[in-house]
Amino acid sequence: MMEGIWLGVCCLSGWLILPTCPLHQYYFIKEPLTWNEAQTYCRQKYTDLATMENADDLNQLQRLLSSSGHNSGVWFGLYSKINWKWSDGFTGSGAEYRDWGTNEPHFQMDHFCVYKYTTWSSYNCDSELKFSCYTGTPDNHQLVPVTKAMNWSNAQKHCRENYVDLATVTNANQDQQVGKLVPYMGFIWIGLFRDPELYWSDGSSFSWSNFDHFKTTISSNTVLCGLTSLQKSMIWRLWYCEERKPFVCQLTVRRQVVKLRIDLGDSSVDLNDAAVKAEILEKASVQTAPRDVRNIQSRSQDEGKRAFK
Template sequence: MYSTGQWVDMYCDGLYKPVCSNVTGHNVAFVFINTPMSWMEAQRYCREHLTDLAIPRNLSENEKIRAVIPGGVYSWIGLHKDTWKWSDGSLYVFNRWTSGHPTGGEKNAQQVVKVKLVGNSALDLNDPAVLGNLQAELKEKVKEQGVAAEIKLSWKKQLDGKIFYKEKKDQNWKWSLPDEDFYSNDQNIRNWAYAEPTSPWFTAECVHMYDNGLWNDAPCDWHYGFICANISGQTVKFVFINTIMNWTNAQRYCRQHYTDLASVRNLQENEQIRTMKPGVIAWIGLYRDTWKWSNGNLYLFYYWASGQPNGETEKCTSADFSLSGRWNDWSCSLKKAFICYLDAVPFTKQAVKLQLVGNSALDLNDPDVLEKLLEELKQKVEDQGVRADIKLSWKKCPNGKTFCKEKQKDQN
């Protein structure tokens, strides 16, 4: 529901702030929850803490819900399409749709299907006549399957303006955990949902797992729960974190508290993860290694000009200020003016190797011991006259431990 009180249909995995209902007998109170979540998460939250997602039975109750939603905000209510039913299973009789909605009803059902052309075709896939003939053939194929409804087909353009693009074998997908020894020969397992991934090659996407165990690519700044991995040698234990974060924050959390975001080496590990998360979408450690900022930051925001980027060999970017600063990709060998930036509060990161000498009885896997060591190290640095704000953290070895036994000096 929009703050005007009118309804809009949305994808159920979008993140919006819900309105819950608190029912006592025939009396109902509506409560706005100021936390964005998916529809399923909102339903679960409302059922755990109140009664259910809000169900307006008439215009008066619709107005009460509207009154608790802040201006300019979309909020989940309890209606979902099965076809449409209320969250508690009751029949859908009252409605308050905004003009033009719902947009995905039975009379106007829309579906995106990925089409793959195989073989070496001489067809010009930019020719409107060729595209029209392909549409006619596809429509005939659908009718041959017994679909009698009126079907309208159209092409969906990619962000680069093209309809078809050459498919790469793996499109630069990488796991967050970089240790190649961990993967052996199973690194290339992919368990994509049907027709996924759908994003163009040049967009930064991260991967989440549906509740059925299949994968989908999504913008990395979306918020989901996530799966961390605790790794010791080739042994891995998965941990579901039921706190919604974007992918980069989830990666940071897993690296601080465990080893990394979950890598999936085979279908058995995929099934382990699927069964441990209670019917929700969760981030895993796969992401597309595409454009990066000069300082190494992940590429999330983009502002490409129309038709850009248009060349996979043009690997540097300029801003065209005659087009409101929109971006073009160029060859890195071209000479152009450039823009630098300066951190208002500069900082540096440094990795320091520590060696513990002597036979210590300390349990170096004990979090309290590790925290105490950090405090002593910080004090040592400050005793050297360093007055800057210092944050220390441990970096785990590939086997999941913070300290590793050093091999013999000569190693044969």
């Protein structure tokens, strides 16, 4: 069964001063699908999976889910590519070597850099740790311990200016050599990192987020997908895209400017009065609503079910 709930308003501007017009109209789809299946459905029936660019969008989607009575996780349009790289750009034999610890690596905002302790862990790149540079080549190199703690970017800069780069680790023997530094240095930055690579399904630029400190184990996944819920106060998480969840589509609305010429029989009428504005908007909304919005509003639930089948 495929159920859709519509939430949106008609926005006018011109001679009247009105609230900000939402650019996205959201539709809750109850049928659980994988993230990719949900994306395909939304692109066929609406515009795309839901994008949230500010707190107003988040609040609008929250009201929609509240009206639907659905509290658990729903897909929306955010996703992240998982692509670990070495600081020196090494891609040869051994570049895929890893010594991850239990539940590592994980996704958490800003945890895009890697340190060595007993095993490897992803960590906040702004944290200041000691680190290991190298001289020579990635295949045949000598480690250079640096005992002054720096964040990952500054550690990278220091290694590049004074040696070759942060340590590249391509096999168990090299990993053991870094491990020998741990007893007197503690946590040690190495050269492995990944870019944030956060994207919206509709191609919007990523500039606002609502993540918490929840960790998602990445394992062998190369992509994680956006999940939110009323139960978790609309906090965003990245989750496993192949799980089946309900989802939220969006219809992207173009702003519409409408100028109204009003003949007043009574000169005492105040156009700034809230009740007068509301009456004018009510009379104008049907004529000014975008055609595609009116068409979607007129769909019955039965039609939506048949379209999904």
